[in-house]
Amino acid sequence: MKKFIIGYLAFCTNHGQARCHSKMACKNDSSQVKACLDHSDMAGESRAGTSRETTDSSSPKQRHSQSSGNEATDSRQKPGAEARSGDTRDEGKLKSKPECHMQLDKLSANRQHTVLIDIKEFYAGRIVPYKGKHVWDSKHVKLPQHYPPNAMEPRWAVTDRALKKLTQRGASVGDVEGAIKMYNPAHNKDWSFEALYTYVERLPKLENNFSHLISKMAKLALKLPELIQHPIPLLRQNCSHTITISQEQISCLLANAFFCTFPHRNTRHAGSEYGNFPTINFSSLFAVRSPRTLEKLRALFHYFNTVTEEATKPIGLVTFERICLHPSKWPEWNKQMENMTNLRVYSKGLIEREGQGMLQVDFASKFVGGGVLGQGLVQEEIRFIQCPELIVARLFTEKLADNECLKITGAQMYSNTSGYSDNFEWHSPHTDSTERDEWKRRYCQIVAIDALNFADPRQQFTEKSIKRELLKAYVGFKEDSNIPSEYTPAVATGNWGCGAFKGDPMLKALIQMMAAAVAKRDLAYFTFENRKQAEDLQRMHELLKSQKMTVGKLYNLLQDYCRYYSHHHHKAKNVFDYISEKMCVRPSQL
Template identity: 35%
Template structure:
């Protein structure tokens, strides 16, 4: 892991107000972070971690939501300000609790409840989905539901055959009898309710965060859970013919038989649904797409800026570096193979921080001059291993404090490296410039925040399956 002393675009707007954070957690976490890699049993190289600016120790100042007038920032919630003395207060949907404003166009996610969601012969699909889900929920409540009933519901909702053998194996063979009963009779019922109420929970469809546009969407954790529940039941109209540059949030491939680690991924995701069914989190999330114009490359040869300080440590993970901008070694299609068999750095992060999966729904493929920020996403699961040794371990209680918008002080930037089929290509000027510019975009600090900086937690970006040279990438970070 590298932790760099670097300025960064935080996706925050500045103003003269005081930052709100949860009491006790902020300084405790900062103190723990500053000593974690400097204990007697740990060797590190470079700058002391305590000397690198930390987001939790020195949180940024935020404008109130109602003062944000950026047409590129869509809010699915009413203006909300987090009050640490009332942590159970929950954001409301933008149009109120029972109102849904539909949109069925090329600028928004096409929700399954939309009137525009019709069959080829013009029949509305949502009533079909409602009937199938209601019947499944009744079986949950009667404690007669089986995995086959889930399969039937997905098939009736989509009008086609589905294979869900991975889910079947997890529930019928891996889960204990108690775990199986809790999922089928309690958790599944609440997932159905989240999917059935997606319209009133979200209030309106999220916007698509298209390439070559600096756009953001802010939503509640409940709204994210509703969208994820729709994905589990594969309810989103397939749009690859319409938008081939987006991935699908439908669990179509994740539920199918496949590699053993798919079961471990599903364990994590179903644990997320268990956690939110027991206690729905009341926080806020922001997803932001940011990019520079293609002709705005910095003049590296003229730069007089000194190299950054670096703290290097082994045997830890990026997500353990609290209070720093954390790098997601992203695929150009955000999430990479998370909705299928992929299970390396990006897919693991999206699996244990399950709300990150929502970005798959509305983030278009990234261009070389773009990155995507995932702000406030909570971690729900602890894990061990990597790739084919990945294992879901236990529930994770994320104590990261919140900002005044109600978002966890967790900043992740998705930045995609080049895949070098021939590794020698990475030493060309064009490839080095591309990787430098991607890092420049991802770590950029706007002029309005020149006096603010914090560390960046990263590692061997693009140096695994993408065949990058970690020494060369290290110079990119510098």
């Protein structure tokens, strides 16, 4: 059978029958104008339980590459290379892109995929905005240039005049503050710009000439009506939908976020229109003077300096895909017969570097980006600061539900950083040489999955909590079911939800191993300098593999552990020791 399958795939490949990477890549006979979008129909279909699985039955075609262009540039280990001291591994190299990439169908728009560039122009070698029809409603981003007239002078006219003043030479922080407050008069008294003043006072002009850069950023922000000519749908809960947008369009949207031009987005109190969305205007970042804020501003200003220079501005696309898994697709964990997939554990290295080409896990907040525009500086916020294009997801992504994730494909890395939390520092510019796919997206895919936040760590050792975390990890790890595992890269992850959210690292590792097994993906697991954890995890994985442990049997063992823990939590053995003991005592039952 195996030889037959391999032969069949080779036959299909030789005959050029490439199938689409996911539903968003499927061909659509209708024009972009017709396909993008009947949003009322889209919402109705999605809320009825839309699946992201494809209906195309043709076979995959692997894309071969002479050189990946994304090798690690520092001395730390990349998965697939020889293990260094303190790292443990299984045999075999983990799959990553572009080596295991499948050729995509042509970029197309449909009711589940909004494309903000003109596709015909794209295939003619140009990236220009797609011209759609303006809307102002609850299903789309409310753009400042379309604010309904309710005064003597339209809001965008005020914004345009204020930003044009900043394009002149010599703009100061006071000028920026005055401009922002001109079109946000309700916040004249409560918005502070202390962090921005401190940044300019302390940072040498050689790093960022503030006045010159502000002028370039204001010019970029003013291009909003030119660059965004099609409605941007909100990625709402219970609705699978995809947005593909150019990096230039993202830079313009982020420049507007910096200048706080987005209307109706300055409050998130209960019952407010956008109370279920993250913040997007940068006002919260400007308010608090702290070392954390200064380092964030250094990275963000470097990004804006890069994208406003003709020689360095990015020229590709980025895709944002909200995936909602209908309950009919949820695994019955106690019945799953899959064995553990391959695992390689690394005590050294980083997900975003040594995990290049893999599906990289963002240890997310339900509100994507977490505290990136505030004081947060843990794994998610650091990734968003290194790759500011991720921040634009906050403009249109509603809070994630338990059966949802957000996948971002093509984001570029602009900054090297070091440290964590209070020790975080912007280090240097990063030159991203990662190759691009057929849609001109970097071979970088990030999945945002939010772990439960346990005020009481004991709450995680319950069947309800474990099932929730399994579902969340599975939604994030799951690939299109029609794509063979040979074309599915490994997952690069680590101690998901084990910091401020108080998750148990051993339990979270087992949960991710189980979800990866059902999703048919291998794992690269980074313990961030914790060598003992790396060794313990590798031993546990080897034991599970040697005993041919299935996901269903391991799930039942975890339920046994939960019952044991509820009676002995003050002196309970850890979950690794408990499972090891049970496996050795009752081998006949495994």
